[in-house]
Amino acid sequence: MPPLLEVDDLQVHFFIDEGTVRAVDGVSFSLEQGKTLGIVGESGSGKSVIGQSILRIVPSPGKIVNGRILFQMGPNDVNEQGIIDLVTVDAKGSLARSIRGSEISMIFQEPMNSFSPVHTVGSQIMEALLLHSDLSKAEARNQAIEMLIRVGIPQPENRIDAYPHQLSGGMRQRAMIAMALICRPRVLIADEPTTALDVTVQAQILALLKELQEEFGMAILFISHNLGVISDISDDVLVVYFGRVMEQAPVGDIFENPLHPYTQALLRSVPGIDTPVRTELATIEGSLPDPLTYIVGCPFFGRCNECGGNTVCRDNPYELTKVGDRHFVACPRMCVKL
Amino acid sequence: MSQSDVLLEVKNLKKHFPIYRGVFKKVVGYVKAVDGVSFSIKPGETLGLVGESGCGKSTVGRMIMGAYRPTSGEIWFTPPDGSGKVNLAEMSPKEMKPLRPHIQMIFQDPFASLNPRMTIREILAEPLIVNNIAKGAALEGRVRELIELVGLKVQHLTRYPHAFSGGQRQRICIARAMGLYPRLLVADEPTSALDVSVQAQIVNLSLEIQNQMGLAYLFISHDLGLIRHFSQKIVLMYVGKVVEYAPAQNLFVKPLHPYTEALMSNVPSVRPELVGKKIILKGETADPINPPPGCAFHPRCLYSQEICSNEEPKLRQIGPDHVVACHFSETLTLNGCDAFGCSI
Secondary structure (H helix, E strand, O other): OOOOEEEEEEEEEEEEOOEEEEEEEEEEEEEOOOOEEEEEOOOOOOHHHHHHHHHOOOOOOEEEEEEEEEEEOOOOOOOOOOEEEOOOOOOOOHHHHHHEOOOEEEEOOOHHHHOOOOOOHHHHHHHHHHHHOOOOHHHHHHHHHHHHHHOOOOOHHHHOOOOHHHOOHHHHHHHHHHHHHOOOOOEEEEEOOOOOOOHHHHHHHHHHHHHHHHHHOOEEEEEEOOHHHHHHHOOEEEEEEOOEEEEEEEHHHHHHOOOOHHHHHHHHOOOOOOOOOOOOOOOOOOOOOOOOOOOOOOOOOOOOOOOOOOHHHHHOOOOOEEEEOOEEEOOOOOOOOO | OOHHHOOEEEEEEEEEEEEEEOOOOEEEEEEEEEEEEEEEEOOOOEEEEEOOOOOOHHHHHHHHHOOOOOOEEEEEEOOOOOOOOEEHHHOOHHHHHHHHHHEEEEOOOOOOOOOOOOOHHHHHHHHHHHOOOOOHHHHHHHHHHHHHHOOOOHHHHHOOHHHOOHHHHHHHHHHHHHOOOOOEEEEEOOOOOOOHHHHHHHHHHHHHHHHHHOOEEEEEEOOHHHHHHHOOEEEEEEOOEEEEEEEHHHHHHOOOOHHHHHHHHHOOOOOHHHOOOOOOOOOOOOOOOOOOOOOOOHHHOOOOOHHHHHOOOOOEEOOOOOEEOOOOOOOOOOOOOOOOOOOO
16 A cells, blocks of 8 residues: 655755745655644754645745655545646645545644634634535534534533634644544644643643544654654654754664664764663754755764764765665764664 | 852742733733842853743743843842942943843744844844944854854855744854853753754753853753653743752752642653652642732642642741742652653
């Protein structure tokens, strides 16, 4: 069975006056039904743009310049059957609109900015249903209330008529999940959905997402900068840096046996609840390269502890190499200890 | 504890913000942002103030800085000149001015806390000029010393803040705060806006500067892992009140409040194999305008009983230096961080 979603050599470039920003530069992965793929990276790594490309909502002046995004359409979809390439779909056309919100939907970091402040939460949840199905308004309302119950919002009959500002941050994020899942999409893209929340609420939302995934069987693309959150929710993990995949592996391998020096450095730099206190934390020296530069080789060159300025790393073309069952690493000299 | 041992002592500090309604701006209620907080900091020590958003932790920091006037309570500060302790809560801004160099602050957002129209040299020199610390060549020397202290270069002094990354800006904020040789640095979520790799750099720099200059930190954060890494003592707040106050080791190994236990279990760890079962709390933080009766945490608490909704638990001392506000601290067996994957 082919995967639900397959991204192949995706390149998204932003053409600005000063030059070209290669926000996503040759990213490939696949997402299977009922699984969660975590994309982790620091700010500016291009992780959010990957999510936006799939829904074809990359903001201008960004353009998908290369690659394919193959999506397995649902059996009940009226417009199209079989596998379609989302890159070739007209971003403003009816096919894209019928996919958004019904086949693939998205939740964002700040739910306050993603809801319309002048419409009730209920009307915004129902809007998706009314657009994608022939339900009457009353039926849509009932389904919306059911969905609100499902995501754990108390008194849903009253809350459905509340405006977003009347809900707390955690409740708003729950309402956003309800809106995203009301049409039972098969892929959910979650872009930093818990970053604005407190840890206790974050734990609630992560548990809720896992529960709903078990129930509805959707695949989740979970984008976050927080390694702990990624380890909690993902089945597979993609570590991205400067628009490229540095390492890809099942979640256990990434956290117990990280092979890329960048992944290792990232993991060392988090003061978790298990680091010795008041000791020096491992840091990554320097900062991200200038986004306007084009780097042939490893973008981590110059900040890496292992390569020690070895020019092979800079000059050898970037390549993701298979090092184990479902474990891939892009380290030019393979200085990783296998 | 003799008087000179304590740098800052906060006693029963309260800040109630009035809520106005109607044409006549009638006061209809109060947001009890901080409602009876006490703790003390010794010279050179780090106190971690931790809690979820809205618990009042930043308000405590702002009252110590004199940005908010407390509704009631005392803030005793011992200046380094040996003149004896003074109550900052009762001082006018004018009286406070000579004390300000001793207490400095760094903020969460390094993009908002530097004036975009000033060069880094001007930013670093301003507090030195205002407080008559240095002039002329001595001023320039001190500014150069400061920029190097935080790991930046003298060439950077002529640039403007926009030319720097978030981590570098936070370094500049630290340099500006250090210029006046403070005895206490209030750090309000200093790394929350930064990436993890940069966060580690700022954490290391802060520890290094503390060891070098022997100043005390009041470290305010929502990140329990970071607080644990930094602090010798920890104050955990919930809806304006202290729920637990203990030396860091004690708090993490043997927490005495159910909220502490739950919070610890919720810290996402990068070592999944070490992590025990998460405690998923019901509901959300209580409303500080209208907190639940009794213990503010009781609607979410796994162990709550009838008394919890009727009677507010007093802050009690249990064990050396370990203070907690829970009716059942003696009888509950709560999991420390060994259960959630830490290795002290």
